[in-house]
Amino acid sequence: MGPKRDCRCSRFHKRILFSDEAHFWMNGYVNKQNCCIWSEANPQVYVETPLHPEKLTVWCALWAGGILLQKR
Secondary structure, eight states: OOOOOOTTGGGGGGGOOEEEEEEEETTOOOOOTTOOOOOSSOTTOOOOOOSSOOEEEEEEEEETTEEEEEEO
């Protein structure tokens, strides 16, 4: 008699979930955390912005059963 096979292993890929979220500011602000902008302009110039600007947060997940989406 061979080794007992676990039937859950064959469906493992159907239980993986990939998710991420993003924030979109309504005033046009762009989060420059992951990009670099090269310019000859003075980098010490300050631009005043509201303390808590309006934004939309979107969360999305992908899995074998489809797409899950939530907007806040």
